[in-house]
Amino acid sequence: MTLDLQFRLERGALELAVDLAIASGETLAVVGPNGAGKSTLLTAVAGLLRIGEGRIEHAGRLLDGGPGAGFVPPEERAVGCVFQDALLFPHLTVLENVAFGLRARGVERPAARQRAAERLERVGLAEQAGWRPAELSGGQAQRVALARALATDPAMLLLDEPLANVDATARLELRRELQSHLTEFSGVRIVVAHDAIDALALADRVAVLEGGKITQVATVAEICSQPRSRYVADLIGVNLLRGRMAGDRLVLPGGESLVVGAGYSGEVLATVHPRAIALYQQRPEGSPRNVWRATIGSLESAGDRVRVQLAGQVPLVAEVTPAAVADLELGVGGEIWLALKATEITIYPD
Amino acid sequence: MSSSRDNALAKAKPNVTSRGVDRSGFLGGALATIAVLFFLLPLIGLAARAPWDEPGRFFAAPIVEALLLSLGCATAAAFLAALFGLPLAMWLAARDTFSRRLVRVLVTLPLVMPPVVVGVALLAAYGRNGLVGGPAADALGIVLPYSIAGVVIAEAYVAMPFFVLAAEAGLRGFDGRYSDVAATLGASRWWRYRSVVLPMLLPTFAAALVVAWARALGEFGATVTFAGNLAGSTRTMPLAIFVALESDLPAAVALSLVLVGVSATILFCLRDRWLPRGRSR
Numbered sequence: 001m002t003l004d005l006q007f008r009l010e011r012g013a014l015e016l017a018v019d020l021a022i023a024s025g026e027t028l029a030v031v032g033p034n035g036a037g038k039s040t041l042l043t044a045v046a047g048l049l050r051i052g053e054g055r056i057e058h059a060g061r062l063l064d065g066g067p068g069a070g071f072v073p074p075e076e077r078a079v080g081c082v083f084q085d086a087l088l089f090p091h092l093t094v095l096e097n098v099a100f101g102l103r104a105r106g107v108e109r110p111a112a113r114q115r116a117a118e119r120l121e122r123v124g125l126a127e128q129a130g131w132r133p134a135e136l137s138g139g140q141a142q143r144v145a146l147a148r149a150l151a152t153d154p155a156m157l158l159l160d161e162p163l164a165n166v167d168a169t170a171r172l173e174l175r176r177e178l179q180s181h182l183t184e185f186s187g188v189r190i191v192v193a194h195d196a197i198d199a200l201a202l203a204d205r206v207a208v209l210e211g212g213k214i215t216q217v218a219t220v221a222e223i224c225s226q227p228r229s230r231y232v233a234d235l236i237g238v239n240l241l242r243g244r245m246a247g248d249r250l251v252l253p254g255g256e257s258l259v260v261g262a263g264y265s266g267e268v269l270a271t272v273h274p275r276a277i278a279l280y281q282q283r284p285e286g287s288p289r290n291v292w293r294a295t296i297g298s299l300e301s302a303g304d305r306v307r308v309q310l311a312g313q314v315p316l317v318a319e320v321t322p323a324a325v326a327d328l329e330l331g332v333g334g335e336i337w338l339a340l341k342a343t344e345i346t347i348y349p350d
Numbered sequence: 351m352s353s354s355r356d357n358a359l360a361k362a363k364p365n366v367t368s369r370g371v372d373r374s375g376f377l378g379g380a381l382a383t384i385a386v387l388f389f390l391l392p393l394i395g396l397a398a399r400a401p402w403d404e405p406g407r408f409f410a411a412p413i414v415e416a417l418l419l420s421l422g423c424a425t426a427a428a429f430l431a432a433l434f435g436l437p438l439a440m441w442l443a444a445r446d447t448f449s450r451r452l453v454r455v456l457v458t459l460p461l462v463m464p465p466v467v468v469g470v471a472l473l474a475a476y477g478r479n480g481l482v483g484g485p486a487a488d489a490l491g492i493v494l495p496y497s498i499a500g501v502v503i504a505e506a507y508v509a510m511p512f513f514v515l516a517a518e519a520g521l522r523g524f525d526g527r528y529s530d531v532a533a534t535l536g537a538s539r540w541w542r543y544r545s546v547v548l549p550m551l552l553p554t555f556a557a558a559l560v561v562a563w564a565r566a567l568g569e570f571g572a573t574v575t576f577a578g579n580l581a582g583s584t585r586t587m588p589l590a591i592f593v594a595l596e597s598d599l600p601a602a603v604a605l606s607l608v609l610v611g612v613s614a615t616i617l618f619c620l621r622d623r624w625l626p627r628g629r630s631r
Contacts, residue, residue, distance in 0.1 A: 078536075089531075105536045
């Protein structure tokens with residue numbers, strides 16, 4: 001059973017065009033910058049927003065065929081949604097929240113409460129059954145929202161940045177829990193994520209959405225090794241260059257070139273890990289084939305490393321230790337030599 | 351559905367604390383004290399002038415009669431205003447169109463109309479010789495003026511705007527995403543309304559009802575013009591007080607004190623349940 005999405009819709013300034021198929025038992029993460037249309041995509045799948053043209057189909061059943069064609073309203077779609085604000089009904093207890101979907105579907109109160117209590121137990125909140133949502137922490141509220149979404153045994157689980165409003169300490173644990181709930185759930189799973197770690201930890205495949213268009217759909221491993229856009233490259237923290245092969249050299253749009261080795265041709269993408277770039281005060285003599293002078297654009301601390309923005313011939317980011325920053329007397333606006341071995345550049349077709 | 355950025359903005363909204371406004375200083379404090387005295391002194395005056403030495407006057411038959419009539423009519427008027435006002439408020443809150451704006455102005459009109467004018471207008475429409483009242487009396491034998499029904503109609507007319515505007519404000523402030531979540535959980539339109547929207551807005555509607563009720567209870571001008579001043583049938587507390595004022599001042603004070611006491615007690619009892627209690631909630 002798969003969820004087939006092939007549709008376009010317009011909403012304000014956003015023009016969303018989607019062509020995706022997600023299989024049952026698979027988790028697709030949707031990543032992208034703010035305003036790219038990630039939430040809108042989920043909203044359309046849930047049936048809270050009608051598509052402009054195209055179709056949304058689940059297991060061969062047409063859910064939305066565009067204007068004039070069939071439309072299944074959200075309450076008949078068998079979706080479970082968790083939004084970034086848990087949106088628990090404030091006037092109901094935690095247990096009543098989880099039982100809500102069952103009651104709405106006509107399950108008698110005692111049975112609904114029984115099943116809701118089991119669901120709560122599975123997210124570890126059996127003791128909070130009688131609480132009001134306002135008494136829960138952010139992480140607890142998201143667990144209840146998840147239990148509420150799963151209680152109706154939906155065919156699709158849609159999570160919209162479920163970890164966004166959870167504080168850092170609770171996040172780690174909630175992510176792990178979410179992971180196990182996702183694997184237990186046998187239907188279609190879509191997770192919108194703003195954070196790279198969330199996406200990579202939870203997903204089997206990743207769809208990159210930028211400006212309403214899908215720029216890359218690939219497995220997590222592929223996304224990490226062969227990013228196709230600057231956004232993804234930044235997300236996973238590598239340098240991305242786009243250019244054309246000429247012999248053993250990669251020629252960039254500006255005319256500069258790098259030696260990358262033979263064996264490639266045509267339009268290619270190249271990634272360079274920031275740690276693979278070496279910095280020197282004097283022009284280095286040695287094996288690296290790519291040596292040039294660059295200006296330091298900015299320095300920013302990233303954990304135990306310092307990210308050095310290099311302007312010049314080829315804009316790149318290098319990562320060095322704080323000790324190296326001191327030794328090399330690196331400062332913004334200063335000049336530095338950098339060396340890059342051809343073997344540290346990963347080339348793949350564009 | 352709002353985008354994630356909207357949500358972030360909503361989250362970033364600063365919490366207004368009472369400290370933010372409580373910087374009035376000495377001058378502000380003095381002015382506020384004057385305001386409190388301004389409200390309090392008339393009440394103290396009432397209490398001071400009351401015929402305490404004749405407690406029987408508080409429970410005199412005309413007082414009890416007028417009080418019960420007032421409470422009954424105000425309650426009926428408030429519920430009438432809610433019954434028709436709620437669907438109207440929902441219609442007004444649903445979308446912002448020219449026709450709806452026009453209707454909103456119409457609904458607001460009774461707020462700025464002198465109550466006597468409301469009474470005259472009611473007579474012109476529903477009076478014995480009125481636009482609708484004439485044919486209705488001839489065909490169905492329904493006569494509103496100078497009847498208890500007339501009191502309720504007059505009070506409902508002036509009270510309804512209070513209900514509609516308060517309810518509409520509540521409806522507009524409702525976060526539609528709760529209804530969306532309910533839909534994804536399988537709730538039909540009716541179920542979403544019944545178990546999410548209505549219960550979440552109940553405090554707002556109840557507060558609107560209380561405000562409408564309070565307005566109806568104090569109604570004078572429209573009532574006296576449209577329903578008259580018949581002891582035992584249309585003489586509500588405010589009318590009884592006005593009548594007593596001309597002949598028997600202690601009686602007027604006693605009536606006033608009873609009206610203030612009863613309405614204050616009712617408001618106080620409802621306060622905990624329904625009325626907004628400032629920021630602490």
